[in-house]
Amino acid sequence: MSARERVAGGTASFIDERTGAAKWMKKTLTKVFPDHWSFMLGEIVMYSFVILLLSGTFLTFWFDPSMREVEYEGSYEPLNGIKMSAAYASALHISFDVRGGLLMRQIHHWAALIFMAAMVVHMMRVFFTGAFRKPRELNWIIGVALLTLGIVEGFLGYSLPDDLLSGTGIRIAEAIIQAIPVVGSYLSYFIFGGAFPGEMFIQRIYAVHILLIPGIMLALITAHLMLVWYQKHTQYPGPGRTEKNVVGYPLMPVYMAKAGGFFFIVFGVTAFLGAVAQINPIWIYGPYNPGQIGAGSQPDWYMGWLDGLVRAAPPIETHAFGITISWNILIPGLIIPGIIFTLMAFYPFIEQWMTGDKREHHVLDRPRNNPNRTAIGAMSLTFTLVSLINGGNDLLATHFDLSINQIMWFSRIGLIVLPPIAFVITKRICLSLQRADREKVLHGRETGRLVMLPHGEFIEVHEPLSPEKAYVLTAHEQLPALEIGEADENGVANPQGFKGKLRARMSKASQEQISKPTPKEMLELEDGHH
């Protein structure tokens, strides 16, 4: 036995004798993970969270979360002698007088943007492949909670430096709080410790930003990963992959090296961005002053769609009996986001209700094979994208020499008209792709090779697919629509009434498919009846 083996054996023995974990550890180290590039998206989210914790901790060593007024004396000449909050002054100190401070600030901000972007793309992957289906609905809901917390956490984070841009963002958040019926102005006075902006706000959101929300997120991420672990990862359809197995590589050593290595790659790329790509140059904005503003005030992108909705809102307020209800703030700022996030969280159950399919699923859908779901996803993304565009309408107007009024009207109409169009087009595309798959399985792949037959006719040569490829194209299941009759066989009207009719309609829409080749059609082909 070599010295190295003795040390390894000794360590394993030390741990097992104190925890009895040998059996569990053996199982864990050989756990199988399927391999696919799209499974790395969730990893990027987790790694950027770790980067955020590391770089954020570094920033706390110098950041002073206080709105106490100080006079700036530091390396950045243009602001010398200017009165500002201690928070802003310390953010300047980090940027100019701490070596590596600006780098860390930029890494922190870039990591936050990557965190949110990777989270959104990861959720798109999970949605379009149906990975949220039973038994993974709880993990989907945890994901929606993490997305919501991420948006709030990011907003609070870029509000902390207390510069002119971030103060303007907080002013808008305050207006949304103040617009809440009945209790709005009370809530605002409690949160800000009095009139806006007050002197309490930065220290309060600091506690929430560095402790409360990250703590909750850490707990949710842990639960999320434990569920992934326990339920075993989903896999894409393919030869040898079934609902009953999971095919991939073992954790030790392949995944440890790949996943561990990938953490360093994500960190390296973030550090590169922090080094070369300037982000949030707070010294240009100046300290916050409610009587001033910078032109082109923009939130970070994950808030941009909300700001775009607020910009597109029609100017409606209700004035009656000495009270005011600001629909122009409530609808885009609270009601629509509330509806969107609620529908998103419950979507797995809504889909179960539509299809009546309550079985477990571990093999992923190819998006085309569930046209209705894919179309719903495209519809939602279109809505968000149009609002995001409207959130940057001022920049679009100045960069492309357009009229801001026209962009606003385009968005107002587009928000209502474009999502349904996206739904219809996406569904058609999915069905066409299904048709193409069917053709390929029955008649083979188009080779692009033209052959002239003896009697002069030209044909294109088709090449049969390999059994593996053909299997991937036909492995999906096509469920029939639910049968919910308007009346039963005795002529008694369906007791479920409207709900039943709605469900029947939704089920019919969600099961619209191009039927895949039947065994009979396949047999006929094999027999040469072309």
Add this chain to the structure above:
Amino acid sequence: MSETNRELEPLSDPGLPEHVHRKTDVDPLAAKKAERQVSILFTLSALGTILFVYAYVWIPEDTLIFLPLFNVTNAHQLFLGLGLAMALFFIGMGAVHWAKTLMPDHEVVDYRKEQRSKDEDRAAFVATVKDGAAQAGLGRRPLIKRSLGLALGLVGISPILLLRDLGPLPENDLNETNWKAGTRLVTDPGDRPIRPSDLEVGGVAQVQPEFPAGKVRHLDDIAQDSVLLIRIRPEEFNLDAERLSWTYEGIIAFSKICSHMGCAVALYEQTTKHLLCPCHQSTFDVTRAAKVIFGPAARPLPQLAITVDNEGYLVAKAPFNEAVGPSFWGRDSQ
């Protein structure tokens, strides 16, 4: 998927494809080459750390260099970042390359079981819960049940009450500003009183109410009091008699705090006489008492009545007759 369904499938599962060996599996030379590549990547990481240390210690913090694409940039910060990025990135690349070329790439099959527990386990679980509840005797002792309900219901009050001192009640605060009848308008910044002649036609100025000596102006005050003075030719006004009397020789005063969400309405377009809020693009027409002509704002900017005092300085004729800033529930907007 049930087995019966599986029989109706057009194609049967061909099973896992045969394992294809990589070049590094069969050719020792290729494996040796991959080993060298991995070690080169790790060495690049080490060089990155050396670059980081060099930049930290030897590149002065205020060194500016010119780089194409980046223009003038701070060399200390740039090389610190590049060194760190290299050090991290190449560790990752090395590990991934190692895993892909030299670690086993045999796909392994593991089997799943349904999440749902066996029926007898579920029954046993339900029985345990019922048994436990019976042993606690909650059902048999209604007095305990009810008093516990009362205690649990009330205990939530303490933490909520503890939050009460987060801030004062708004009272009438949101309806009031520091503008009183006779308050002088002073420049912001500068705090100098203004005569009408100080403002040219077409000019704009930001003003605050004059504070008595010794009183400090806080951001809270600026958030409520900021006023924009705009001077146009008097005949360009399109106002009713009352609002016209609130102006002075073509000078009109509006709250600078947007009636939509409280941003500073700072963009004035001289040719059209429109005020634009950069946050959400609400546009107000100065000639018609800041009527909203575009965007999400639902109310005009409140107008401040102004005149001049005995010494010829601009003063407020009266306080604002409505609350400034964004709407709130108790705002009387009739």
